[in-house]
Amino acid sequence: MVDAPAQNGDSHQIADDDVAMAGTNGDEKKDLKDIKLEDLFADGDSDEEFPSTRNDETDNPLALSPVTNGNGISSSDPELLRMFYQRLFPFRYLFQWLNHSPTPTNDFGHREFALTINDVSNNEIYLRYQSYPTADLIRKDIVSKLPSRFEIGPVYTTNPRDRKTLRNQNSFKPLAKELCFDIDLTDYDGIRTCCDKANICVKCWQFMTMAIKVIDTALRDDFGFKHIMWVYSGRRGVHAWVCDKKARVMDDQKRKAIAGYLEVIRGGSQSGKKVNLWRPLHPHLSRSLEILAPHFQEDVLETQDPWAESDRAEHLLSLLPDKTLNESLRKKWASSPGRASTSKWADIDALAKSGASKGLDTRALLEAKQDIVLEYTYPRLDIEVSKKLNHLLKSPFVVHPGTGRVCVPIDTNRLDEFNPMAVPTVQELLSEIDDWAGPAPGGKTPADWEKTNLKPYIEQFRSFVLALMRDEHDPKIKREREENEGMDF
Amino acid sequence: MLRQDFNRSDPKRRVLADHRKKQFAAPTYHETEYHHRLNFYATPPTADITLEQFEQWAIDRLRILAELEACSFRNKSLTETASHMKPLLEKYLLLQPNSSSSSKLFEERQKDHYSHFILRLAFASTEDLRRRFSRVETMLFRLRLNDESPRDRDAFIQSINLDCEQVTEDERNKYRDELAALTSSKKGVEEEVTWVKVDWEKVPDLVESRRVFVKAGKAYVPSKEQSSMVIAEFTKRLDRALDLTARALPRLDEDDRLTPILNHLSKNFITPDASYVGSSSSVSGADISARNIDTLSAQFPLCMQNLHRTLRRDAHLKHFGRLQYSLFLKGIGLNLEECLIFWRSAFHKITDDTFNKEYRYNVRHVYGDVGGDSNRRGGGYSPFSCQKILTEHPPGPGEAHGCPYRHFSLENLTTLLQGVGITDRSVLNGVKEDKESQKFHMACNRVFEHVHKNEIKRAKDESIMTSAQLETIIHPNEYFKRSYLLKNLGKTNSEDIKMEDS
Numbered sequence: 001m002v003d004a005p006a007q008n009g010d011s012h013q014i015a016d017d018d019v020a021m022a023g024t025n026g027d028e029k030k031d032l033k034d035i036k037l038e039d040l041f042a043d044g045d046s047d048e049e050f051p052s053t054r055n056d057e058t059d060n061p062l063a064l065s066p067v068t069n070g071n072g073i074s075s076s077d078p079e080l081l082r083m084f085y086q087r088l089f090p091f092r093y094l095f096q097w098l099n100h101s102p103t104p105t106n107d108f109g110h111r112e113f114a115l116t117i118n119d120v121s122n123n124e125i126y127l128r129y130q131s132y133p134t135a136d137l138i139r140k141d142i143v144s145k146l147p148s149r150f151e152i153g154p155v156y157t158t159n160p161r162d163r164k165t166l167r168n169q170n171s172f173k174p175l176a177k178e179l180c181f182d183i184d185l186t187d188y189d190g191i192r193t194c195c196d197k198a199n200i201c202v203k204c205w206q207f208m209t210m211a212i213k214v215i216d217t218a219l220r221d222d223f224g225f226k227h228i229m230w231v232y233s234g235r236r237g238v239h240a241w242v243c244d245k246k247a248r249v250m251d252d253q254k255r256k257a258i259a260g261y262l263e264v265i266r267g268g269s270q271s272g273k274k275v276n277l278w279r280p281l282h283p284h285l286s287r288s289l290e291i292l293a294p295h296f297q298e299d300v301l302e303t304q305d306p307w308a309e310s311d312r313a314e315h316l317l318s319l320l321p322d323k324t325l326n327e328s329l330r331k332k333w334a335s336s337p338g339r340a341s342t343s344k345w346a347d348i349d350a351l352a353k354s355g356a357s358k359g360l361d362t363r364a365l366l367e368a369k370q371d372i373v374l375e376y377t378y379p380r381l382d383i384e385v386s387k388k389l390n391h392l393l394k395s396p397f398v399v400h401p402g403t404g405r406v407c408v409p410i411d412t413n414r415l416d417e418f419n420p421m422a423v424p425t426v427q428e429l430l431s432e433i434d435d436w437a438g439p440a441p442g443g444k445t446p447a448d449w450e451k452t453n454l455k456p457y458i459e460q461f462r463s464f465v466l467a468l469m470r471d472e473h474d475p476k477i478k479r480e481r482e483e484n485e486g487m488d489f
Numbered sequence: 490m491l492r493q494d495f496n497r498s499d500p501k502r503r504v505l506a507d508h509r510k511k512q513f514a515a516p517t518y519h520e521t522e523y524h525h526r527l528n529f530y531a532t533p534p535t536a537d538i539t540l541e542q543f544e545q546w547a548i549d550r551l552r553i554l555a556e557l558e559a560c561s562f563r564n565k566s567l568t569e570t571a572s573h574m575k576p577l578l579e580k581y582l583l584l585q586p587n588s589s590s591s592s593k594l595f596e597e598r599q600k601d602h603y604s605h606f607i608l609r610l611a612f613a614s615t616e617d618l619r620r621r622f623s624r625v626e627t628m629l630f631r632l633r634l635n636d637e638s639p640r641d642r643d644a645f646i647q648s649i650n651l652d653c654e655q656v657t658e659d660e661r662n663k664y665r666d667e668l669a670a671l672t673s674s675k676k677g678v679e680e681e682v683t684w685v686k687v688d689w690e691k692v693p694d695l696v697e698s699r700r701v702f703v704k705a706g707k708a709y710v711p712s713k714e715q716s717s718m719v720i721a722e723f724t725k726r727l728d729r730a731l732d733l734t735a736r737a738l739p740r741l742d743e744d745d746r747l748t749p750i751l752n753h754l755s756k757n758f759i760t761p762d763a764s765y766v767g768s769s770s771s772v773s774g775a776d777i778s779a780r781n782i783d784t785l786s787a788q789f790p791l792c793m794q795n796l797h798r799t800l801r802r803d804a805h806l807k808h809f810g811r812l813q814y815s816l817f818l819k820g821i822g823l824n825l826e827e828c829l830i831f832w833r834s835a836f837h838k839i840t841d842d843t844f845n846k847e848y849r850y851n852v853r854h855v856y857g858d859v860g861g862d863s864n865r866r867g868g869g870y871s872p873f874s875c876q877k878i879l880t881e882h883p884p885g886p887g888e889a890h891g892c893p894y895r896h897f898s899l900e901n902l903t904t905l906l907q908g909v910g911i912t913d914r915s916v917l918n919g920v921k922e923d924k925e926s927q928k929f930h931m932a933c934n935r936v937f938e939h940v941h942k943n944e945i946k947r948a949k950d951e952s953i954m955t956s957a958q959l960e961t962i963i964h965p966n967e968y969f970k971r972s973y974l975l976k977n978l979g980k981t982n983s984e985d986i987k988m989e990d991s
């Protein structure tokens with residue numbers, strides 16, 4: 001049925017060709033056959049995508065003719081991609097990350113990859129159900145196909161490439177995948193004032209910082225997950241990969257449970273109040289409120305100044321419970337146009353204390369204010385990504401075709417320092433290799449990535465992967481780690 | 490009907506016994522005892538029954554399950570479902586408590602036990618049937634568990650082996666505030682609460698709705714929520730058993746006389762969603778064409794009117810909106826060519842090239858014109874039922890799909906209703922109450938009845954439609970069909986307005 005991502009064993013998803021064309025023109029031979037209904041409805045506007053999270057570029061009408069970056073070379077230029085994949089992309093760590101062991105297992109071999117390739121006439125071709133036995137083979141294939149990006153899907157019961165040869169097609173089922181989260185700044189357009197659509201700046205990036213803190217804390221403290229990697233999506237969002245074995249083997253019901261536990265902001269553009277919570281607040285919510293309160297003061301009230309204009313201030317009033325108090329506030333604000341949000345927020349309590357409304361329910365007011373803080377700070381998750389075991393998500397370290405930036409992991413220990421505008425672009429990285437001055441006298445020649453600003457990110461990824469493998473109790477890790485010193489990818 | 494007794498010398502009887510032997514846990518041939526009214530159905534039945542009993546018991550249970558599913562499609566609350574089901578359960582599947590002095594306890598429980606296992610066989614064959622069977626069996630179990638006396642319930646919970654530990658005094662002190670947040674009511678009345686601790690995976694629904702405290706992978710479950718733990722365990726064990734049954738099914742001999750009965754049973758458990766495939770919901774004599782959609786849209790349910798208005802306003806709809814609306818249009822009988830014309834002209838801000846690249850294929854896929862074999866064979870996808878629209882993919886920012894009665898704020902809903910001409914205060918008030926008590930179908934049907942009150946009266950008076958044809962609408966396409974037919978009562982001859990049963 002239409003909720004196909006839950007039923008990847010369905011024949012309509014696996015019956016036909018691997019090759020799917022995103023821009024078909026009615027030519028029967030080119031029709032996508034192997035695709036879900038939701039894929040088809042995910043197109044060139046700012047919709048969320050299913051099943052894969054590809055919104056970083058598809059909202060851009062120019063996605064098919066990639067943006068050139070500074071020095072005039074397009075980020076999807078085949079030569080640029082070839083150099084990037086050949087010299088910089090950390091295939092070996094990617095392999096170890098998904099394989100959970102240095103020696104090839106089905107965790108990697110039965111894992112689906114989906115490649116997006118631009119053909120000669122610049123049509124996007126989407127290749128699903130690719131799989132590779134080893135790090136070398138995925139590297140070889142990526143270097144020869146030069147996808148503008150690729151995505152990672154679940155581990156299946158059998159090799160995804162063999163799915164059609166199975167006697168019983170129902171036995172082809174997704175078994176495991178990291179629990180994933182996708183948070184995107186476009187979902188904050190109702191509350192950010194600095195930018196909209198695909199644009200971001202350091203001011204609105206703070207929403208991502210808050211989101212990471214809240215979700216990361218809940219995943220670690222409440223659910224006990226340890227191996228959580230946050231990745232910059234290349235333009236205006238972040239992805240989380242929860243890699244603990246317990247998380248990877250969760251079925252859809254459990255994923256949905258975690259997603260629901262974490263979801264607070266609900267409702268579409270017409271739904272009015274977006275936060276509706278039971279009191280007393282659940283421990284997760286009171287803790288989140290504690291984390292978010294300082295951000296609300298600084299990053300929202302001061303920086304975003306969300307209620308400076310009177311129509312936006314009306315939205316604030318619509319969230320407050322006491323009509324009499326609202327009248328007084330409205331009067332006060334009308335007399336000083338453009339009054340800052342910080343002051344307006346303070347006015348609420350000040351007027352409440354001054355007795356502006358006789359029958360004021362102070363508890364209701366406090367709760368409404370908590371709800372407002374949450375509405376303006378609590379993470380807005382693209383929840384579908386987290387609910388389905390077989391949802392595909394863009395791989396870390398691929399290049400965003402629109403910005404040229406690499407999807408690098410984010411160091412949560414130095415979360416406040418992360419600046420998306422400072423993330424290296426593929427063009428910069430390649431020129432850093434060229435500019436490299438040579439080894440120190442007597443020193444050995446480092447790998448290409450070590451000559452560039454990608455170095456700290458790859459090192460961070462490497463330690464993440466090693467910690468993950470150590471927890472999977474594979475005795476071979478130590479030997480492999482020693483062998484790998486100084487190896488290229 | 491088959492009326493032959495099974496007896497031990499009957500070879501067919503042995504087929505069944507052998508099959509069970511392989512399929513389920515080791516059968517116990519001593520007489521089954523039923524200590525509890527409730528049953529986790531862990532042990533398959535072994536005593537002989539007649540073929541007639543076999544069939545009748547299964548049909549009785551199926552009646553109950555189908556009715557439960559209908560309750561859920563109509564969005565009835567648990568309490569409403571319970572009172573709706575009470576007389577039916579008494580008639581078809583009575584189960585009395587231990588405290589009852591009835592001499593029929595054994596027979597009742599035996600029938601419950603057997604009928605469950607027979608339907609398990611009947612519904613194990615496909616993933617879809619298994620999922621639905623498990624869902625309605627869980628509903629039935631939930632009703633019975635809620636109905637149980639505390640003493641019997643505790644005794645039953647003791648009898649199943651749930652993997653949970655008591656929360657120690659130390660921990661209760663350590664997490665005093667957190668635990669208090671989950672049990673203290675607003676009024677500040679503290680009740681005596683006992684806490685147990687389980688892996689959070691055991692109680693996913695409690696986690697999802699934040700009704701438990703979660704710490705380091707453990708869920709702390711207060712006493713009032715412990716029954717949902719039992720229910721989750723029931724579902725889990727049933728799902729596992731169904732998978733085992735499915736794997737064992739091929740071993741049932743083809744010529745077994747049970748097979749036709751089982752097939753017949755599963756066919757009678759059809760999905761309400763499937764009833765709108767193809768043209769069964771279209772109306773004869775109507776001009777269903779791209780250029781007529783604006784006119785027809787006045788007969789659409791509010792969800793579709795909202796999509797239509799949004800489309801006209803923005804010359805665009807986001808993808809779930811297009812999906813919901815395209816399927817609906819297909820359901821009212823708009824053919825593929827016309828549907829393509831409709832979308833092409835509606836998206837007037839984009840070029841032909843963009844349309845052909847980005848959208849054309851989607852529409853064709855919906856109609857089963859392209860796509861994998863099974864999509865083509867199935868004629869594409871079925872129009873969404875209310876249940877699906879209400880529960881799946883709630884609209885996010887900027888999206889117009891979903892059910893306005895559910896997904897709009899009251900204020901925006903009222904504005905929309907006034908926008909489509911519903912200004913009657915009592916209707917708007919009724920809608921408000923329906924919305925507040927989460928009876929979204931009721932709100933929609935209330936509006937329908939208001940819009941068509943004269944025609945409905947006439948249709949009833951003149952017996953043009955039976956009351957079954959006028960019962961609660963639970964599908965947008967049914968809404969349109971009925972709306973269109975009622976509006977055109979005088980214009981078409983009686984032959985045309987005869988409704989197909991759906």
Ligand SMILES: [Zn+2]
Pocket residue numbers: 192194195199200201202203204205
């Ligand atoms: Zn900004």
